[in-house]
Amino acid sequence: MTRKLFGTDGIRGKINHSPLTADVAVKLGQATAIILNEIHKNGKKKGKPKLILGKDTRVSGYIYENALTSGLCSCGVDVYLVGPLPTPAVAHLIKSFGADAGIMITASHNPAGDNGIKFFDCSGYKLPNKEETKIEGLVLNNELDASNFSIVDVGKAHRIDDARGRYIEYCKSTVLNQSMSQFKVVLDCANGAAYKVAPRIFQELDIDVVVIGDKPDGLNINKDCGSLYPDKLKKEVLKNKADFGVALDGDADRIIMVDEKGDVVDGDEIMALSAIYMKEKGRLINDKVVVTVMSNIGFYKAMKENKIKVETTQVGDKFVIEKMRSTGARLGGEQSGHIIFSKYITTGDGVIAALQIMRAMKHTQKKLSELKKCMAKYPQVLLNFDVKEKKDLEGIKEYRKRAKEIEFELGDEGRILVRYSGTQNCCRVMIEGKDKKVITKYANELMGIIKKEIGA
Incomplete structure (x- = not known):
């Protein structure tokens, strides 16, 4: 099943563009809260679920920090804000504070115009695809309703002072x-x-x-x-x-x-x-x-x-x-x-x-x-380029034919790996082999073929 919100590393995209809009972030907070409340109830835990919320230094982090906090609190989760901290710090703090989950607002290595949301479970591990798909389903199917949460049920937001330490x-x-x-x-x-x-x-x-x-x-x-x-x-x-x-x-x-x-x-x-x-x-x-x-x-x-x-x-x-x-x-x-x-x-x-x-x-x-x-590194060429759609590469006849020829020519001393990015609308052509000039030529050939078919 093709997922509309989640990629290979949480949700990522351009700020204020789908799916990275403030209203979607509120819904993501609510969906996460509903799932956490269910887990909390089944585990017969006392009090409200607790979630650690961190971010990187992007100016847009304020948008998603506030939107997620709003959604989470409205559906009964206490949010613990740690401010700008590394993603692994959030993973560690979940266990350190005995929290039920964590969220990191970041687009990792992407430029400042992008942002993203990563989800972690109570053990500090990234959520498996199954759980991400459950959150996505609640958001896309409009199965969110905060009206059942009264004044005593809603969560609070807390700022943690010693998180960094x-x-x-x-x-x-x-x-x-x-x-x-x-x-x-x-x-x-x-x-x-x-x-x-x-x-x-x-x-x-x-x-x-x-x-x-x-x-x-x-x-x-x-x-x-x-x-x-x-x-x-x-x-x-x-x-x-x-x-x-x-x-x-x-x-x-x-x-x-x-x-x-x-x-x-x-x-x-x-x-x-x-x-x-x-x-x-x-x-x-x-x-x-x-x-x-x-x-x-x-x-x-x-x-x-x-x-x-x-x-x-x-x-x-x-x-x-x-x-x-x-x-x-x-x-x-x-x-x-x-x-x-x-x-x-x-x-x-x-x-x-x-x-x-x-x-x-x-x-x-x-x-x-x-x-x-x-370790003796083999020469490697990696080309990244934008595409307008992520079409099945095996369906591009010219690409399929040339890729097989190149694989035969490289033999055991090289390899080809062509794939789409899981977080961006781009294609990556990677070739390894003993001769840098030869593999550069091969990589440019394959990029040209793919660009001709689906280049942005």
Whole structure:
């Protein structure tokens, strides 16, 4: 069934355009409240359901924070507002406060003109598709009525003052509050949700930190900074002679790193070095790691050489986490930088990932450039382009024919992955192989064929 509101990571879109309108947000709040009340009643819990509500630094966050709060309170849920905090902080605070659910208002790595809404259950995990579809059904079928909630039934909104401090202390505890004074780090907060907490965490662990991207104005989140734009971070690492750099995205659930030489270290490389280190220390349960179809061939080869099993899912950290839970894996993530250390957190967390890499560097006494040598990346070309519709690609005869020819030509030393974005109206063509020139030519060919048929 095609869903109208939810994508692969909650609801996302342009502000004040369907489905990201204030009135829909009110209804989403009411729908969530109705489901929470039902769960509360069936569990014979006392009092009203509690929900943690966070946001990133987008100016539009005020729209959805107020609209969701209105909908939730009108149908009997107490809302605990934590203000601008990372997505993983919301996931952690749900458990810390014993809340029944959580919502994060963010469009993650997208530009400021977009926003989104992510939903979490009482354990801090993103809602499975089944629960999201239930919320969507209530909204679209107009099955919402707050008139049954009297003055004593409606919820209240509370502002939590110590939310930031709780998350800061928890992150530090994942490395046992050990001093990391030997490191000089450049930290790019993407003018996003981590701009207050991430620098403090690093400072309180005695890290010599140079902070950039920490002056949000509501409009500059992810703008030429953060995990999608590491160029400034590279320059700052070299200029400051830092040991490495850390780039977060708008809601800090992603991390991309830069080594002391100014070279980017992506999610695959972070997972590869983490998996090998964790296995050596006996911390990689079942010697298994979970990744998505986007992971580089070089990652699979590195894991095979180190006798580490790899489970592969579709794109989306939610699906990675679901597979981790079903297989008991302790490490998983995406090439894009969602890294999940399931011992500590229920979703991708850029800050916690950075701390775990520092711990590995400290214990091995190796530089980041040395640790990342465990994996030899294959050249990869990724092209993104807008489309007017998400037509079945197999139905495009010319594309189907040429894709098969290219797959044959690449053989075992390359692969093609063409897919639509789950959160945007665009198509992504990814090709890996030994020769960058050849795969660039192939990728442009396939993009041209698809654009001719359905390009925006």
